[in-house]
Amino acid sequence: MAQKGGPCYRGQQLLDNAPCQAAAGLDSGALPFPRHRTLLVQWKPDRHASGSPFGGAAARAAERVATERKTTMPELTDLSVIRTLCEKYDFALSKGFGQNFIINPGLPPKIVDASGVDKSWGVLEIGPGIGVLTKELAQRAAKVVSIEVDERLPPLLAETMAGVDNFKLVLQDVLKVDLRALIEEEFPGMPVAVCANLPYYITSPIVMKLLGDRLPIQNLTVMVQKEAADRLAAAPGTRASSAISCAVSYYATSKLMFTAAPGSFYPAPKVTSAVVRMDIRPTPAVQVEDEDGYFALIRAAFGQRRKTAANAIASGLGLPKDKVIAAIEAAGFDARIRPEALTLEDFAAVQRELK
Numbered sequence: 001m002a003q004k005g006g007p008c009y010r011g012q013q014l015l016d017n018a019p020c021q022a023a024a025g026l027d028s029g030a031l032p033f034p035r036h037r038t039l040l041v042q043w044k045p046d047r048h049a050s051g052s053p054f055g056g057a058a059a060r061a062a063e064r065v066a067t068e069r070k071t072t073m074p075e076l077t078d079l080s081v082i083r084t085l086c087e088k089y090d091f092a093l094s095k096g097f098g099q100n101f102i103i104n105p106g107l108p109p110k111i112v113d114a115s116g117v118d119k120s121w122g123v124l125e126i127g128p129g130i131g132v133l134t135k136e137l138a139q140r141a142a143k144v145v146s147i148e149v150d151e152r153l154p155p156l157l158a159e160t161m162a163g164v165d166n167f168k169l170v171l172q173d174v175l176k177v178d179l180r181a182l183i184e185e186e187f188p189g190m191p192v193a194v195c196a197n198l199p200y201y202i203t204s205p206i207v208m209k210l211l212g213d214r215l216p217i218q219n220l221t222v223m224v225q226k227e228a229a230d231r232l233a234a235a236p237g238t239r240a241s242s243a244i245s246c247a248v249s250y251y252a253t254s255k256l257m258f259t260a261a262p263g264s265f266y267p268a269p270k271v272t273s274a275v276v277r278m279d280i281r282p283t284p285a286v287q288v289e290d291e292d293g294y295f296a297l298i299r300a301a302f303g304q305r306r307k308t309a310a311n312a313i314a315s316g317l318g319l320p321k322d323k324v325i326a327a328i329e330a331a332g333f334d335a336r337i338r339p340e341a342l343t344l345e346d347f348a349a350v351q352r353e354l355k
Contacts (some may be wrong), residue, residue, distance in 0.1 A: 006243040013185050051115065073227045076132045076160060076208065077105045081265060085130060089156045097150050104264035108136035114257040114275055115221035117141045122187030124217070126174050126196040126206060133197055138164045141193075145186045147174045174206060174247045179215055192216060200269070204244055207232065209313070211251040211278070219277040221254070229256050229274035237343035243302040250285050250344060252278040254333040288351065297351050301339035309339045309350075321352070322336025327353035 014319060050261035056269040075081045082101060086092065093099045102108060111133060117123055121141045125331040128146035130153075137144045147155070161167050168179070168186065183192055194217055194306045196212055203224045210220055224232070233256040234240035236249050248254050257275040262268040288294040300316025301309045310328055325335045333342070342350070 001283065017206065027203060033293065036243050041055045045197075060320075062280065067292050076130055077103045079103060079288050082130065082183070082266060083133070085156055085160070091152055094150065097127075098114045098201045099127075099129060099150075100265040100267060100269055101201075102132045102197060102264060102268045104260065106221070107260055107264055110132045110258065111195065111197075111221065111223060111275055112136050114277055115193050115219065116277075117193050117195065120191065122190040122192045124183065124192060124194045126188075126194070128157060128169070129197070131157055133195070135163065135164065137195060137218050142166060142190060143187065144168070145170060145182070147172055149173045161332075170295070175209055179210070179213060183216055191218050193218055194220040194222070196221075198226065200225045207278075208244070208247060210279075211248065214251075219279060220280075221257070221275060222278075223273055223275050226259060226272040226274040229259075229276045232256075232276045232278070237341060237346070239340055246298045246302075246344060246347065247279060248335075252280050254278045286348045288348050294348065294351055295331055297346055297354070298339075301347070302341070305339070309342060310335055310337075312339060313350075 020098045056135055117140055120144050123137050123141045123144045125134055125137060126146055127146055127147040134144060134146055145168045154171060157169055157251040198206055231242045231244050232248050233254045234245040236246045255277050259279055297313060300313045303316045304312040308325045310321060315322045327350055329335055329354040
């Protein structure tokens, strides 16, 4: 935390906004970090304790954790280190792969905290970049398997992840690899979580593959664009809901955990980011006979947001409008209802009436 009257602790404040940037006289495009950035926590001394603010074993444990983090975590959030690594391996960040590296040292621990993993868990990471989040995951989980599509990154990761025995890199396209076989092979007997700083341009296809394939995973914790996070976390039947909101809610319960300012990344994106956690349901939220038809109905309903659900469904599915209106009314709704007003159960009722 920041001391009153002292410098801002950017590793926390940038998770929600950019007051430190303003305090430092930096604009939103500037990098708001000093060159040397070890994650530190400042304690208020207890007047009744002697020596350390925690005293005795607690103080030694706290110092040991701090020392371990200093000695085992290279400064991968340091821009000068990132540039040195990129120059060494002739690596240029790719807009095509949506690469934005984390440079906020407080961000990886908070993402891993949100995931809830510990030393009994296996973690599947998508897009490790240079290994900033990967290293934090490896410290906290039993095993980390990272899937990376960029063929230029393995030599760089071989250096940044050197000596990390519970890490494995898989050079594949996450949308093409057999994730079920990979999980079963790499994480036998472990609860498995997905934790990733996802490329913004491909968020929805990745999330839907992870959920739709019904993989043996317990939860997904992903950093995405704030606008996408709002949709992933929106409850069906609310104004913010969308087709992907309904799909996520069908498979999982979701929650927006926290946000991160653009200055937390290099290069800085133009938008705020956010972390969403999705906990997989043991069974879908509603029972439907034709799952493919159910999702086709939802996609059609949200395909033309300015139209009523009846108009959008009729247009999207190529059905007579009178038939769709009759089904909506038979399900108990006004013919003029908007798609965002319909819950998962409501869509299931409309689907039954369309049969």
